[in-house]
Amino acid sequence: MKLVDNEGAREIDRIAQEKYGIPGDILMENAGIRIFDALIGEAAPGFDTPLVFLAGGGNNAGDALVMARQAFVRGFRKLSIVLVKKEARGLAATWLDVVHRLGLEILSFEDEFESSMERISGAALIIDGITGTGLSGPLRGIAAECVEAVNRLGISERIVAVDAPSGIGDDFQAGYPVLSAGLTLSVYPAKSALFNPAARLHCGKILPVLIGFPPQAVEDVPGWVLMDREELMKRIPPFEPAVYKNRRGHTAVYAGSPGTLGAALLAAEAAGRGGAGLVTLFCDTAVYTAAASRMRSVMVRPWNGDEPENPEKYQSCVIGPGWGIDGREGVFKKILESSRRGVIDADGLSLLSGVKRALEGEWILTPHPGECARLLDCSSREILEDPFGAAAEVSRRYNAVVLLKSHVSCLRAPDGRTALIDGMNPLMGTGGSGDILCGFIGGLLADTGLDPFDAAAAGCFLHQQAGRAAALEDGVFLAEDLLKSLSRLTGEYRYERS
Numbered sequence: 001m002k003l004v005d006n007e008g009a010r011e012i013d014r015i016a017q018e019k020y021g022i023p024g025d026i027l028m029e030n031a032g033i034r035i036f037d038a039l040i041g042e043a044a045p046g047f048d049t050p051l052v053f054l055a056g057g058g059n060n061a062g063d064a065l066v067m068a069r070q071a072f073v074r075g076f077r078k079l080s081i082v083l084v085k086k087e088a089r090g091l092a093a094t095w096l097d098v099v100h101r102l103g104l105e106i107l108s109f110e111d112e113f114e115s116s117m118e119r120i121s122g123a124a125l126i127i128d129g130i131t132g133t134g135l136s137g138p139l140r141g142i143a144a145e146c147v148e149a150v151n152r153l154g155i156s157e158r159i160v161a162v163d164a165p166s167g168i169g170d171d172f173q174a175g176y177p178v179l180s181a182g183l184t185l186s187v188y189p190a191k192s193a194l195f196n197p198a199a200r201l202h203c204g205k206i207l208p209v210l211i212g213f214p215p216q217a218v219e220d221v222p223g224w225v226l227m228d229r230e231e232l233m234k235r236i237p238p239f240e241p242a243v244y245k246n247r248r249g250h251t252a253v254y255a256g257s258p259g260t261l262g263a264a265l266l267a268a269e270a271a272g273r274g275g276a277g278l279v280t281l282f283c284d285t286a287v288y289t290a291a292a293s294r295m296r297s298v299m300v301r302p303w304n305g306d307e308p309e310n311p312e313k314y315q316s317c318v319i320g321p322g323w324g325i326d327g328r329e330g331v332f333k334k335i336l337e338s339s340r341r342g343v344i345d346a347d348g349l350s351l352l353s354g355v356k357r358a359l360e361g362e363w364i365l366t367p368h369p370g371e372c373a374r375l376l377d378c379s380s381r382e383i384l385e386d387p388f389g390a391a392a393e394v395s396r397r398y399n400a401v402v403l404l405k406s407h408v409s410c411l412r413a414p415d416g417r418t419a420l421i422d423g424m425n426p427l428m429g430t431g432g433s434g435d436i437l438c439g440f441i442g443g444l445l446a447d448t449g450l451d452p453f454d455a456a457a458a459g460c461f462l463h464q465q466a467g468r469a470a471a472l473e474d475g476v477f478l479a480e481d482l483l484k485s486l487s488r489l490t491g492e493y494r495y496e497r498s
Contacts, residue, residue, distance in 0.1 A: 032066020274443020
């Protein structure tokens with residue numbers, strides 16, 4: 001699914017009007033009707049369901065007012081409009097006049113606070129059309145007061161946001177006032193601001209709504225990718241029917257040390273489940289016996305830190321899970337020099353932060369915000385304030401594909417390609433989940449010869465899908481429970497298509 005920022009959304013709107021001759025009032029009419037249709041399909045309110053429409057003064061207010069008119073002409077009668085701003089602008093003013101002529105109840109939040117809050121608290125659904133993603137900085141004034149008053153009611157599951165919850169814009173940060181919604185109906189292409197990790201927590205379920213933009217107008221505007229099944233199918237090929245283990249690639253995993261062997265075992269097994277035909281785990285001699293006794297499909301080699309043997313025979317490598325840092329700097333640099341393609345995670349990222357140079361070859365970095373901060377010599381707070389910008393800077397500085405992990409993960413390539421992977425699964429926050437992710441991506445790299453960006457996008461999406469499957473099957477799960485789910489999903493997308 002395509003995502004655009006506010007500038008891109010404005011450009012699509014401009015192209016639709018100027019190049020294709022679609023008037024702005026028709027676009028707004030279409031938006032209000034289609035979004036109301038989506039609301040009916042998702043929430044199925046009855047004609048006696050009390051609905052409240054919160055309206056600011058701009059285009060989002062116009063959309064909400066069109067929805068209010070639609071509700072009235074379709075037979076809904078328990079309708080109220082709460083004006084958060086006294087004056088509407090442009091088309092919003094036109095639609096405000098229409099609903100006034102129809103006789104709908106219209107209240108001013110500022111002048112009729114008690115009555116407004118009574119209507120809001122008693123409504124089954126509250127449609128949020130206060131502000132859109134064109135907002136710059138935090139909400140202020142009466143809009144912020146309204147948002148905070150409604151949030152205090154604790155009814156976010158009843159809030160339906162039009163395009164975006166009010167308060168979310170391209171520069172949204174944690175702590176800004178925002179009206180938390182249970183459902184967001186975003187005009188397609190959906191807005192990238194919704195998937196800012198700080199903003200995503202306030203959006204609930206996000207559904208894109210087609211309002212009739214010409215496809216050419218959407219295609220002409222650059223955007224980002226939100227990974228879904230369709231995008232996955234584009235990026236991950238089926239198995240070749242006659243393939244065998246050597247042709248499926250060989251992944252070298254450099255991981256494991258006393259006390260953290262589990263991370264290495266998870267990463268190595270995940271590489272095989274990613275599709276690598278062969279996996280070799282290089283681990284410290286101190287843990288070799290324990291590792292070898294537990295691995296059956298993975299070859300285990302005791303390793304004292306010398307330069308890797310025959311590095312050219314490995315199609316990919318995984319560096320870092322449970323590896324440790326002390327005394328690793330030299331061998332880490334040797335691996336970077338002898339290997340051309342792989343995934344760096346965990347302790348490998350800590351070592352990379354000391355290298356401070358661009359990488360040669362095809363590398364994927366998989367930091368969480370703390371590791372990303374070390375790579376950029378800044379604080380985790382700065383990463384969280386601008387995660388998209390941070391991922392872009394790490395990618396540029398280290399010449400690598402970067403997967404910044406969170407409940408929404410941001411993937412960035414040095415050439416500017418960007419994809420987001422929606423997560424929102426708290427059960428993924430379990431030790432070892434990240435080790436499985438980096439190993440799985442490493443296996444994809446070996447098996448398919450995929451472009452690193454596509455491998456990371458496919459790997460992270462499948463990892464999240466496996467988390468959902470494991471949650472449904474096992475409830476609260478451990479990291480190792482992801483492995484079988486990953487195998488099933490990989491088979492579904494690759495084996496069945498072959």
